[in-house]
Amino acid sequence: MGTNDGRAAGVQAPEIKNSGPSAKDVVEYLRGHPEFLLGNPDVLRDLTAPQRWDGDGVVDMQKYMLDSLRGEIDSLRDCAQEVIDTSRFNMSTQTRTHAAVLAMVTAQDLDQLFRIVTDDLALLLDVDVIVIGYEPDFPGSPDLITSRITDLEAGVIDSLLGEDRDARLISETADSSALFGEASSLVRSCALARLRAGENTPEGLLALGSRGKTFHPGQGTELITFMARIFERCVHN
Numbered sequence: 001m002g003t004n005d006g007r008a009a010g011v012q013a014p015e016i017k018n019s020g021p022s023a024k025d026v027v028e029y030l031r032g033h034p035e036f037l038l039g040n041p042d043v044l045r046d047l048t049a050p051q052r053w054d055g056d057g058v059v060d061m062q063k064y065m066l067d068s069l070r071g072e073i074d075s076l077r078d079c080a081q082e083v084i085d086t087s088r089f090n091m092s093t094q095t096r097t098h099a100a101v102l103a104m105v106t107a108q109d110l111d112q113l114f115r116i117v118t119d120d121l122a123l124l125l126d127v128d129v130i131v132i133g134y135e136p137d138f139p140g141s142p143d144l145i146t147s148r149i150t151d152l153e154a155g156v157i158d159s160l161l162g163e164d165r166d167a168r169l170i171s172e173t174a175d176s177s178a179l180f181g182e183a184s185s186l187v188r189s190c191a192l193a194r195l196r197a198g199e200n201t202p203e204g205l206l207a208l209g210s211r212g213k214t215f216h217p218g219q220g221t222e223l224i225t226f227m228a229r230i231f232e233r234c235v236h237n
């Protein structure tokens with residue numbers, strides 16, 4: 001008698017088909033949507049370029065062009081990421097500067113203003129040292145006689161900034177002992193802004209020093225200049 005267990009001779013188990021699209025489906029989709037790779041350039045990174053010609057001395061231009069396109073995509077991605085990082089840094093710096101300005105305008109007198117700038121703003125601005133310096137003036141300004149003010153030699157501000165500049169960013173400081181004093185060995189980069197003379201105050205300098213590569217000439221000087229103008233107004237008033 002024959003068996004009836006479903007395993008009759010010659011009967012094979014049904015083949016399990018892959019539920020994903022077939023190669024034909026993919027080809028038809030790409031042909032029907034020729035802009036697909038333009039909108040999804042990352043797909044090119046995972047593709048294997050076909051070798052159209054084999055043999056020594058034969059240059060496969062198709063593969064070269066695809067590899068070149070991949071390189072351009074990588075460069076664009078790196079450039080975009082750099083722009084994003086720079087934008088985030090600028091927003092952070094702007095927020096810190098606004099906080100510093102708000103702190104300055106709350107000062108009740110010059111002594112408190114100088115203390116806020118030289119002590120509190122370093123933490124707010126994420127720098128290591130902040131110096132307020134004034135060149136000699138005749139007659140002297142008694143309000144500026146305090147341990148929180150650095151006495152600068154005549155002409156040093158123009159030598160640091162240049163006669164026609166109000167701000168400067170320096171990535172590698174040289175001998176800065178005359179400006180940063182005991183902290184000079186710590187300072188690697190700095191931001192300098194001119195403090196314009198007032199009715200009772202001489203020309204001065206606002207200097208921010210950092211042990212890292214915080215400042216460099218490629219950055220804008222608008223924020224440090226803005227902060228210097230606010231400080232001037234607080235002092236002159």
